[in-house]
Amino acid sequence: MGFLGIRLSRQPIQGKGKLVHGLLIMLIIMLTLFGLFSNRFTLRGRQRYVFSKKIFAYSIMVTTIFMSIYVRQIYQDYINSQLNLRDAVKLYSYMNITVATINFFTQMIMSKTAGKMMSTVPLFKTLNELHIDSGAIRKSVMLALIKVLGFPLVMEFALVMQQRRNEPDVYWTWTLHKLFPMIISNFLNNCYFGAMIIATNIAEAVNERLKAVVDQVNFMQQALNRQLQSKYYRIQRYCTLADELDDLAIKYKIICVKSTEYMALMSLSIILSLICHLLGITVGVFNQYYGIAESIIVGKQFDGFGALINLVFLTISILEIGLLTYVSNDILNVIRTTGSSLQEINLQNADWRFRQSVHAFALQVNTIKYRIKPMGLFEIDISLITSVLSAVASFSLILVQSDLSQRFK
Numbered sequence: 467m468g469f470l471g472i473r474l475s476r477q478p479i480q481g482k483g484k485l486v487h488g489l490l491i492m493l494i495i496m497l498t499l500f501g502l503f504s505n506r507f508t509l510r511g512r513q514r515y516v517f518s519k520k521i522f523a524y525s526i527m528v529t530t531i532f533m534s535i536y537v538r539q540i541y542q543d544y545i546n547s548q549l550n551l552r553d554a555v556k557l558y559s560y561m562n563i564t565v566a567t568i569n570f571f572t573q574m575i576m577s578k579t580a581g582k583m584m585s586t587v588p589l590f591k592t593l594n595e596l597h598i599d600s601g602a603i604r605k606s607v608m609l610a611l612i613k614v615l616g617f618p619l620v621m622e623f624a625l626v627m628q629q630r631r632n633e634p635d636v637y638w639t640w641t642l643h644k645l646f647p648m649i650i651s652n653f654l655n656n657c658y659f660g661a662m663i664i665a666t667n668i669a670e671a672v673n674e675r676l677k678a679v680v681d682q683v684n685f686m687q688q689a690l691n692r693q694l695q696s697k698y699y700r701i702q703r704y705c706t707l708a709d710e711l712d713d714l715a716i717k718y719k720i721i722c723v724k725s726t727e728y729m730a731l732m733s734l735s736i737i738l739s740l741i742c743h744l745l746g747i748t749v750g751v752f753n754q755y756y757g758i759a760e761s762i763i764v765g766k767q768f769d770g771f772g773a774l775i776n777l778v779f780l781t782i783s784i785l786e787i788g789l790l791t792y793v794s795n796d797i798l799n800v801i802r803t804t805g806s807s808l809q810e811i812n813l814q815n816a817d818w819r820f821r822q823s824v825h826a827f828a829l830q831v832n833t834i835k836y837r838i839k840p841m842g843l844f845e846i847d848i849s850l851i852t853s854v855l856s857a858v859a860s861f862s863l864i865l866v867q868s869d870l871s872q873r874f875k
Contacts, residue, residue, distance in 0.1 A: 501528030
């Protein structure tokens with residue numbers, strides 16, 4: 467287990483963390499087997515994940531085999547003039563092979579950085595200290611499984627149906643050869659997707675505790691309660707709430723800082739994946755138009771099966787961007803809620819110790835200014851899906867106009 471880089475905790479993990487712990491173990495195993503993780507787990511020293519030369523050599527071997535098979539396949543298609551970029555499925559496959567190759571190299575370069583970063587994340591300690599609804603975790607895990615397992619299964623089904631029609635003599639397992647680059651190219655994004663879901667659940671738990679503190683403080687400052695409570699009790703109570711607020715401020719900082727650091731590690735993969743999906747959606751939309759235009763204008767028989775396969779990959783690309791946008795926007799809204807809750811605290815009759823904690827927490831919120839901006843190029847929020855669809859509409863319109871001008875020249 468230690469060889470695979472799995473963190474084995476000496477402390478008992480509560481029920482709400484067992485599911486996350488199991489998923490993390492599965493994730494680390496898959497990352498290692500796919501050659502995307504070159505660290506091992508150790509109990510010596512403060513750093514739990516350390517760079518391993520043996521795993522690094524295995525990653526090099528996986529990368530070499532992948533390139534010798536898939537990159538060579540693209541080169542052979544180019545030499546034989548079979549590089550059909552108008553075929554949405556082939557274009558999607560070529561782009562995923564390119565992204566997967568880049569991911570292999572970037573992960574090998576950032577192996578030590580990734581190990582150091584993962585060693586500093588107190589994930590299970592934070593999960594055990596907060597009350598996180600088990601239903602929310604199960605819902606989030608199901609959403610992640612749909613993205614990690616559901617989408618590849620749908621693509622595999624589409625590839626099998628396409629092969630049965632175009633290459634009936636080839637056994638269906640050959641489609642796994644085509645599916646593998648699509649899994650590798652999206653695997654790091656799926657890791658980021660799952661991390662954002664867990665971070666959102668933790669941030670929501672922090673906000674729930676913060677809301678309880680706000681309600682207690684505002685209740686204590688009502689005129690009737692101030693008359694019924696002794697000065698000593700009020701001072702003691704404010705100090706307790708101030709300590710809890712300081713603890714929440716620490717957890718808030720961990721969420722923002724660690725998720726930002728993790729996003730920085732995945733930035734290149736996220737950007738390449740978005741470009742891949744953007745091009746895939748554009749070509750998919752154009753192919754749908756092209757099939758209809760050939761049927762109406764030229765009189766060719768409409769290929770309904772090909773249009774259906776094209777629609778499957780087109781829909782998956784849109785859903786991939788949509789889910790990334792949804793999760794990113796969700797955590798941004800939760801983080802903004804933290805600042806709004808701090809503004810609802812009535813400090814008119816509060817103790818100076820509690821005021822100090824509130825001001826420190828508010829200053830931290832204003833200083834961090836949490837954003838999701840891979841490589842600082844653009845912000846991932848709800849506006850991203852609108853921007854992507856606008857870009858697709860613009861590119862598709864240019865392609866359609868060019869095609870129509872050629873047809874009616």
